[in-house]
Amino acid sequence: MFKQDKKDIFFDLDHTIWDFDKNAEETLDELYYQYRFDQLFEKEEATEFIETYTVNNHRLWNLYHHGKIDKAELRRARFADTFTALGVDPNLFPKSFEEEYLAICPQKTNLFPHAHETLSYLYTNYNLHLISNGFKEACEVKLAKSDLNKYFKNIFISEVVGVNKPDPRIFNFALDKAAAQTNSSMMIGDNIDADVRGAMNVGMDAVFFNPGQMDKPKDIPYMICDLKELQTIL
Known part of the structure; x- marks a missing residue:
């Protein structure tokens, strides 16, 4: 299936192991009412705020x-653009909201299904490493709170390395x-x-983790929709 037998497996963190959107949604829902955004946006539910934020954040x-x-x-911009998109002056966004969001969200521990099970399985057979474009302080909290550090021999954070995926330099450095x-x-x-084509461009095999089951681009040879599938192919 792959070029040759594998010895070293590199993982992304956010949206691959750590469920960024679910953890962000929980945090934003809590803060929405704490900061009375239901009154500010004249929306009783936080749904539209969270959905708009999610689109802006991904972009x-x-x-x-x-x-x-x-x-x-x-x-x-992720909060300022959300305010603007919802028709509210971004200058009304309270700075303390952002600070609390950054403090609370990384402590959330929602992972994708079968994350610990799959990492435990792979840990016994491969050298596992992490390459993340996330920010250093947030990554460290996420890994510690979710008990993920124990699986990885090396953790490479783009903010520390100085270049982001898909730049080939971060893959070669790792x-x-x-x-x-x-x-x-x-x-x-x-x-x-960032992950798949970035790795392929330096000659590595890469697997597209696609829990949303989007159409697979033709140039991407390998795809999984559940982390547990790695226990079958590796």
Whole structure:
């Protein structure tokens, strides 16, 4: 199936192991009422706010992956753009909301189904590593609170390395530091450009994690919809 037997498996974190959208939704729902956004937006339910934020956040993260915006702009714009989209002056957004969101959300522990089960299985047979475009302080909290550190020999965070996926330099840096060979390594992630094509561009096999069951692009050879599938193919 793959180029050759695998020894080193590299994972993405957000949207692949750690369920970013579910954890963000829980946090935003709590803060929505705490900050009386139901009155500000004249919407009793937080649904529209969360959905609008999610769209903006995904769009801005894609820009961040490709170096078109920085960390500060991502954090500023995701809530400002949400306010604007919902017809409310973004200047009314309280700074303390963002601070509480950043403090609470990484402590949430919702993972994708079969995450611990699959990582435990792989841990006994492969060297596991992590490559994340997330921010250092948030990644460290997520990994600790969700008891994920124990699986990974190396954790590479783009903010620390200095380049984001899909830049080939972060994959080559990770391969070098892990003493891993390209042909015997594989990347697993949800982002087609950052994770999958990024890894393929340096010669690694890559698996597209697609829990939403979107159509698979023709240039992507391997796809799973549940992490448990890795127990069959590896």
